[in-house]
Amino acid sequence: MSESSPHLVVRGVSKRYGPTTVLDHIDLTIRRGELVTLLGPSGCGKTTLLRAIAGLAQPDTGKVELAGRDITHVPPHKRNVGVVFQSYALFPHLTVAGNVAFGLKVRGMARREIDVAVDRALSLVKLGHLASRRISALSGGQQQRVALARAIAVEPDVLLFDEALSALDRKLREEMQVELRRLLQEVKATAIFVTHDQDEALTMSDRVAVMNKGRIEQLAEPRELYLRPASLFALNFVGLSTRISGTVLSADNGKVDVETKVGRLSALGNFQAGSPVIVAARPEQLRIGGEDETNSASGRVRSVVFQGSRTLVEVDAGAGESLLAELSGRDGAIPGVHDEIRLSWPVAETFAFPMEAQA
Numbered sequence: 001m002s003e004s005s006p007h008l009v010v011r012g013v014s015k016r017y018g019p020t021t022v023l024d025h026i027d028l029t030i031r032r033g034e035l036v037t038l039l040g041p042s043g044c045g046k047t048t049l050l051r052a053i054a055g056l057a058q059p060d061t062g063k064v065e066l067a068g069r070d071i072t073h074v075p076p077h078k079r080n081v082g083v084v085f086q087s088y089a090l091f092p093h094l095t096v097a098g099n100v101a102f103g104l105k106v107r108g109m110a111r112r113e114i115d116v117a118v119d120r121a122l123s124l125v126k127l128g129h130l131a132s133r134r135i136s137a138l139s140g141g142q143q144q145r146v147a148l149a150r151a152i153a154v155e156p157d158v159l160l161f162d163e164a165l166s167a168l169d170r171k172l173r174e175e176m177q178v179e180l181r182r183l184l185q186e187v188k189a190t191a192i193f194v195t196h197d198q199d200e201a202l203t204m205s206d207r208v209a210v211m212n213k214g215r216i217e218q219l220a221e222p223r224e225l226y227l228r229p230a231s232l233f234a235l236n237f238v239g240l241s242t243r244i245s246g247t248v249l250s251a252d253n254g255k256v257d258v259e260t261k262v263g264r265l266s267a268l269g270n271f272q273a274g275s276p277v278i279v280a281a282r283p284e285q286l287r288i289g290g291e292d293e294t295n296s297a298s299g300r301v302r303s304v305v306f307q308g309s310r311t312l313v314e315v316d317a318g319a320g321e322s323l324l325a326e327l328s329g330r331d332g333a334i335p336g337v338h339d340e341i342r343l344s345w346p347v348a349e350t351f352a353f354p355m356e357a358q359a
């Protein structure tokens with residue numbers, strides 16, 4: 001099967017728990033070797049979707065196909081799916097090698113082959129030197145690697161990660177994100193991550209599925225998701241933004257002029273005159289100063305937050321509206337709190353979203 005052909009197909013999967021619809025007709029197609037993240041707030045159905053793929057939750061309707069096989073009714077241990085949990089779920093009384101070998105023994109693999117597979121998996125996660133160590137004598141990060149080695153060793157058709165890095169401290173988690181992505185690419189694994197951490201999703205994934213209330217709101221590459229969010233929910237969930245409410249005055253060919261409390265703004269979007277909308281732009285699009293052919297608004301600086309490579313400046317634009325600008329050292333002087341400033345930003349990077357869809 002080629003790398004671009006569908007490898008995992010979820011078709012029309014729904015799941016209810018009592019009166020609550022947890023998954024609402026989910027369609028998701030993942031290519032062989034692709035890393036996809038399910039990103040969304042607590043309770044949106046990420047884990048349930050992962051469990052439906054693993055066979056740990058039975059969908060009420062719909063189908064799951066893996067490597068060309070309908071696995072909707074196949075029990076979990078016969079799906080050839082690897083799962084890595086946040087809790088690692090390791091056997092504390094076994095050694096590192098014993099944990100990695102466990103799944104291979106269960107499959108009845110010969111001793112010699114098991115040794116080769118365990119060595120390979122442990123060297124991939126750089127734990128070969130700790131093969132005979134007890135699990136209880138490992139750090140959290142090392143235990144996480146053992147869990148990963150154990151999942152990789154059985155060469156599953158798809159690897160599922162449920163908040164797998166959440167228990168690690170921030171620095172280690174960031175290192176593991178980069179390392180895990182490199183490793184999964186090296187073994188050409190097809191993988192799905194569940195996370196509510198947007199940075200993790202952007203770092204790890206070929207594509208990100210933003211979930212909301214049991215539905216996939218947007219499935220896109222990280223860059224596209226950030227630069228072209230399909231909904232206000234996706235905009236709010238990934239990255240920061242300036243958002244101003246208003247009413248569409250006129251519309252012309254994918255562009256709208258919007259009356260707002262901070263003045264007239266132009267944005268990309270298709271709406272009828274009179275529609276209530278939210279006009280939004282990413283903070284790095286806002287610059288100090290006012291230029292022609294751009295959107296602009298002014299106000300008094302409310303806060304200045306230095307974050308190393310960038311500085312976030314929040315401006316009170318009056319009438320309950322605020323502007324958020326991300327300035328870098330290259331942008332010249334950073335204003336101080338209470339300064340009166342004017343900010344401008346390009347119309348081509350300003351988007352209008354329906355007001356009623358606000359998350």
Ligand SMILES: Nc1ncnc2c1ncn2[C@@H]1O[C@H](COP(=O)(O)OP(=O)(O)OP(=O)(O)O)[C@@H](O)[C@H]1O
Pocket residue numbers: 017020022040041042043044045046047048049196
């Ligand atoms: N076995 C179950 N029985 C009843 N309700 C359940 C069950 N499993 C999940 N739910 C409910 O389904 C909804 C979605 O849960 P799910 O764990 O899929 O969300 P999530 O997006 O993974 O959230 P989190 O990030 O908090 O783990 C929640 O409201 C949850 O309470």
